Amino acid sequence: AAEYGVYETPFTKKIKVNDNLGNQCVLCGLCVRVCNDIIEKGVISYIGRGYYVKINSAYALPSDICLGCKACAEVCPTGAISFEDEGEIRVGHSWSETKIPLKQCSVCGEYYAPQPFNERTLHEMNPEIEEELRGMCPVCRRKYHSKKQVAIKENRFSILNLK
Numbered sequence: 001a002a003e004y005g006v007y008e009t010p011f012t013k014k015i016k017v018n019d020n021l022g023n024q025c026v027l028c029g030l031c032v033r034v035c036n037d038i039i040e041k042g043v044i045s046y047i048g049r050g051y052y053v054k055i056n057s058a059y060a061l062p063s064d065i066c067l068g069c070k071a072c073a074e075v076c077p078t079g080a081i082s083f084e085d086e087g088e089i090r091v092g093h094s095w096s097e098t099k100i101p102l103k104q105c106s107v108c109g110e111y112y113a114p115q116p117f118n119e120r121t122l123h124e125m126n127p128e129i130e131e132e133l134r135g136m137c138p139v140c141r142r143k144y145h146s147k148k149q150v151a152i153k154e155n156r157f158s159i160l161n162l163k
Helices: 030-038 071-075 115-125 138-162
Strands: 044-047 054-057 083-086 089-092 098-104 111-114
Touching (some): 030 044, 098 115
Antiparallel strands (some): 044 054, 089 098
8 A cells, every 4th residue: 555655544443342353453354264265164254244343253252163273373464363372272362262272292291282283184184194103292203203213224234234
């Protein structure tokens, strides 16, 4: 708009009291589209009509189907959507304080990913993954693979030295 000389608007900004998106949402709908079309969950949608339209979870209640993937927050151009990891849960402050349990690493004990998202990803993306790797965080998984590769290389060298 500034490129075309538009610096002001004749419209007043509506300030909503208790807005779950902190009055930052411009209703672009990118979060709704990513949740519906890419993630295929439909957790959030437009609520209300006209001047009162806003984006939130159904009936502005905490959602029990949210994966906690934060895809909506990643595409938000204004940064209106916020999530926070609090111990063993991820809280979607923007979606009526939706709480998603986090998966705990079986090796180091750190919480690393939303449990429903982790299960969906492991099932859909890589169903043949080794069972012991399913419970590991990415850091421990890398360490496991590194140790495995070192063991394989050491085994190759020991075989070469014997001959």
